[in-house]
Amino acid sequence: MRKVINIGIDLGTSRSVVAADNGVRTFLASVVGYPKDAVSRKLFGRSIVFGEEALKHRMSLDIYRPFENGMLKISKTMDEKSVEYLKAMETAKELLNRLIELVLDEEQIERKDLVLRGVLGAPALASRKNKKSLLDIAKDLLDDVMIVSEPFAVAYGLKLLTNALIVDIGAGTVDLCRMTGTMPADEDQITTTKAGDYVDQVFYELLSKKYKEATFTVNMVRRFKEENSTISKHGDSIFIELPVKGKPAKHDVTEELKTACRAIVPDVVEGIRQLIASFDPEFQTYLKENVILAGGGSQIVGLKKEIEDNMNSTLGYGKVLKVEEPLFAGANGALLLCKDMPEEYWQQVKSKGEGKF
Ligand SMILES: Nc1ncnc2c1ncn2[C@@H]1O[C@H](COP(=O)(O)OP(=O)(O)OP(=O)(O)O)[C@@H](O)[C@H]1O
Ligand SMILES: [Mg+2]
Structure with missing residues (x-):
């Protein structure tokens, strides 16, 4: 008997999440970085860097985000031989590969008799071409793959069918x-x-208008939003510390943060x-x-x-x-679906390219 490992995967614009039935649950910022030159290659000791680590060292890396609006960064009209298309495919594959590596321990990576089975969540309205491209990538890395719409995976995980x-x-x-x-x-x-990126953009623009002297980036205001986000009418005033001519100063952002969060x-x-x-x-x-x-x-x-x-x-x-676990809900549901699909279903997928529920 070959051993099956079921993996639920949620590939998101900002972060990608995996949950597997060997107990591993983890996530990675959806970012891939390549060292810019020989010095930075030496610094990292490898030719590719992922997730938060890549974000942290973005000055010395060429940074790629393979997903946009939750989809692979390719459009219907994009030439499949174009550099952009190939780069989106390559970086998405690297990211997926990394997620799978995170699931397997050393002994499992070595084993040849493992069946890796994955359910991938894709945005609800991802185009056929987008899903096909995702499937092509995933098929090289997993033995059996199914792609489902992301909110369906969430619903399945909560048993809300x-x-x-x-x-x-x-x-x-x-x-x-x-x-x-x-x-x-x-x-x-x-x-x-x-969605979330839009909130960040609105928040950033409101602050830029109000505090012309302060210097900051969208990344900084996003981090602040994630710790303080609210549209509640109650609560204390909210202050952010931003540098003015290099010196940190407190700025009241109560209304701006609420307006930005309310914008969605x-x-x-x-x-x-x-x-x-x-x-x-x-x-x-x-x-x-x-x-x-x-x-x-x-x-x-x-x-x-x-x-x-x-x-x-x-x-x-x-x-x-x-939901109780907002960041894991999609991957949890995808994992449950992966485990629940009967063996015949996966055989159908193998022989016909798709299976029937
Ligand atoms: N505490 C928080 N309050 C408000 N927003 C938050 C909080 N924590 C994270 N976010 C926002 O949630 C978004 C990320 O959510 P999630 O990981 O579900 O997205 P994703 O799956 O990567 O994106 P998509 O589904 O669009 O591809 C980001 O915009 C992030 O700033
Ligand atoms: Mg998502």
Whole structure:
């Protein structure tokens, strides 16, 4: 008997997450860096650097982020021989390979009799070409692969296969998906591009306007947002320390941070409204009762209440819940799916290129 290792993988714009049934659960910033010259190669002692380490040393590295808006950085019209396309494919593959390395221990890497089985979450509305490219990459690294939509993976992990509306708030996209007891179709899903990165951009611009003397980067304000994000009406004033002519000084950013965090809400609520309004009227109430927030952006304090208030005024009612593990929800669900698919399914995938649920 060959030993199977099941792996759930969530490839995100900002971070990629894996969960495997050998107990490993970990993540990596979705960044690949190559040393710029001989000095930096010497510094790192290797020709490729990943994740947080790459971000930390970005001055001495050529940095690539293989995903954009949650998708491989390729467009429908892109020439498959172009440098850009090849680089996106290469860096995505390096990143996926690294994630798999993180799952396996040394003995497992050496073993030839292991079957590596993976379920990959892709953004809800990733194009066919995008999914195919992802599949091509993954097939070289895993023995069996299936790609599913990311919010579906979240729903599967929570065992919410019917009467639920998943809202996965990532860095590049918010993926909304209604679960109706079957595999979600295109009309069950909406993707908007005002997500975490958009909050950072708005926050950065508001601060640039208000504090012209201070110097800072989007990275700095993002880190600050992740520690202080809120749209709650209550709470103390929020101060950020930013250098002015080299000297750190405190700046009040209470309103700017709340305005930035609130900037994603209208599109999220509009997406929820569309998915509910276009659904069978007899079942609309069930969806309204079960809106589930996942993804890093769901951690904004007060977001749940803000969405509920908005739903109350636009839809008459709304009940919103947050998942317990926003960053792992997608990978956990993908892992569960990977384990649950019967052996025949994987055989079908092997012989026909796709299997039937
Ligand atoms: N505590 C927090 N409050 C608000 N936002 C946060 C918090 N922690 C992380 N984020 C934001 O969540 C986003 C990352 O979430 P996640 O890891 O789910 O995204 P992703 O999967 O990489 O992106 P995508 O799904 O768009 O490809 C980033 O924009 C990050 O700044
Ligand atoms: Mg994501």
